Amino acid sequence: MKKPCATLAIAMLAWFSLFTGDAQAQFPDRPIRIVVPYAPGGSTDIAARLVADALGKSLNTSVIVQNQPGASGNIGAAAVARATPDGYTLLFVGSGIASAPSMKEVPFDLRKDLAPISRVVSSQFSILVNPSLNIHTLQEFLDYARANPSSLNMACSGTLTAAHFALESFRQAAKLDFQTIQFNGNAPAALAMMSGQPPAGIDAAFSAKNAVTAGKLRALAVTGSKRSPSLPGVPTVAEAGIPGFEAGFSLVMFAPGATPKALVDRIHQALVAALKDPAVVQKLEAQGFDLIGSSPADFARELEADIKANEAFITGLRRAGVIQ
Incomplete structure (x- = not known):
């Protein structure tokens, strides 16, 4: 005979799995927010708005860009790292975020708290x-x-x-x-x-x-x-x-770290579809971007290489007294 507590735990786990699975199947059923951790009007903001519009059409939902500048992008990145990992909050940021593990007092762990989706464009x-x-x-x-x-x-x-x-x-x-x-x-x-x-x-x-x-x-x-x-x-x-x-530089996209792989893949598929739209291609290339749209796995590998390369570069800057 099963103990009451064990039975309750199993029932709750089954309900949670059903609920989250159903939520993922219906994704998206409300607007998505893309956080740009810099001031409006800059290169990342311009690209983010073009990508957001195309992604919204691909996912058949509204995609809103929110600027949250400060601390070289780390304030906005930290906000996404703390967000609910349900696919409705994303980060669109410059590739310089790979320096975060080498910076002092960064309020998130890049490797654990953010899930790579894609290296979107370069310029x-x-x-x-x-x-x-x-x-x-x-x-x-x-x-x-x-x-x-x-x-x-x-x-x-x-x-x-x-x-x-x-x-x-x-x-x-x-x-x-x-x-x-x-x-x-x-x-x-x-x-x-x-x-x-x-x-x-x-x-x-x-x-x-x-x-x-x-x-x-x-x-x-x-x-x-x-x-x-x-x-x-x-x-x-x-x-x-x-x-x-x-x-x-390149512009990259992340989700909160605990976002289910199925959702990360769904967002990436929609992003790739958006980047194949001739109108989107024309707009991004007119702004001087080269389109990439790498897979989550490829971007994760590239990100790790960038982290290590930036760490070596930053060490050199510290030795030279350029930064603390």
């Missing part, structure tokens, strides 16, 4: 100056920076973000000495550059396009292996004076 950065500097080429900028060691400030979208890694790689490759000023996202960084405080910096090539076209910023070079469709007249850093230089 590249641009090196920018305020026109008041009267600098028109990357070589002129290098000459200016070397003639004014330690007095040049450059804007960046946050500590240990992909933009920060690209800017530090640029510093090392060019053998420059400048101060990096960090902002909560690339939109605030771009606004600061347009005001001349600081007069130079880094931003995604496509999100800098409007400011460059309007003459509010000048693009000296892009950081990819080839020119950006967003700034086709701007040479690569390698073309413009630093042979072999290349840096970029």
